[in-house]
Amino acid sequence: MSKPVKNLIIKEYQQRFGELDGAVLIDMRGMKAVETNAFRRNLADKGMKVTIVKNLLARQALGGSKLEPVGPLLDGPTALVYGGESVVDVARTLIDQAKAFKTIQFKGAVLDGQVFAAGEVDVLSKYPTRDEAIGQVLSAALGPASQLAAAVTGAGATLGAVLKSIEEKLEKGEAIQKQA
Numbered sequence: 001m002s003k004p005v006k007n008l009i010i011k012e013y014q015q016r017f018g019e020l021d022g023a024v025l026i027d028m029r030g031m032k033a034v035e036t037n038a039f040r041r042n043l044a045d046k047g048m049k050v051t052i053v054k055n056l057l058a059r060q061a062l063g064g065s066k067l068e069p070v071g072p073l074l075d076g077p078t079a080l081v082y083g084g085e086s087v088v089d090v091a092r093t094l095i096d097q098a099k100a101f102k103t104i105q106f107k108g109a110v111l112d113g114q115v116f117a118a119g120e121v122d123v124l125s126k127y128p129t130r131d132e133a134i135g136q137v138l139s140a141a142l143g144p145a146s147q148l149a150a151a152v153t154g155a156g157a158t159l160g161a162v163l164k165s166i167e168e169k170l171e172k173g174e175a176i177q178k179q180a
Contacts, residue, residue, distance in 0.1 A: 006057060013061030014043045016051060021066045022087025022111040024094055024121060025073050028052070039101050046159035048083040048090055069115045073108040087111045091125035 017023070028050075031039065040050055055074040062068050084090050091109060098104045109116040109124050117125045169176055 002070060009057050010061045011052065013058055014065075017058075017062060017067055017080065017082070018065055021065060022083050022090075023110065024087060024090050024124075025070060025107040025108040026079050026094065027077050027079060027105040027107055028079050028103065029105075035098055035101055035103075039097060039104075039137075042097060043081065043083075043093065046084055046089070048081060048093060050081050050102070052079045054078070060102065066113060067110055068109065069113055070110045073115070078107060088124060091121050093124060095125050095156050142143050146175040 028036065028039075043050060045160050053074070055076075055078060058074055058078075059071045059078075062071065063150050080112065081094060088111070094104070098106070105154060106118045106121045108118050110123060154178070166176055
């Protein structure tokens, strides 16, 4: 391959992967064309993409990016899967897809500079996504406040119900008796 072609491929990789903060690396060898199309279509439906890379050129293109730590994982036939809500979403989807497409082999993943080995992709899939993490933090922060609000309004609601009952009895002309 000529130097200008290599430079074009490196630029293309930099454009595709330059802004990514995570990806999952897989080996798709052994998949039939029909399976590959179905696999890619399933991922595309979830906003995810698959790019088979040339390892040496990918290492050069990823240098200085957030995906640079995957350099040692770029060995043999490699495809980067990225997109979706987050790399956690990608890992979850790929774990499900690997059940249907038995030939998929995990090579590893990277999330915010942290590299996950092939066997740790399952661990990554159990992490909360960004939206889930925000929800958990908000629940933890708002939990005590909502309990306090319920306690304050609960007493007020009880008092209001008692006063409403007294008012209704007075309007009907009934006597109000003190309860012991």
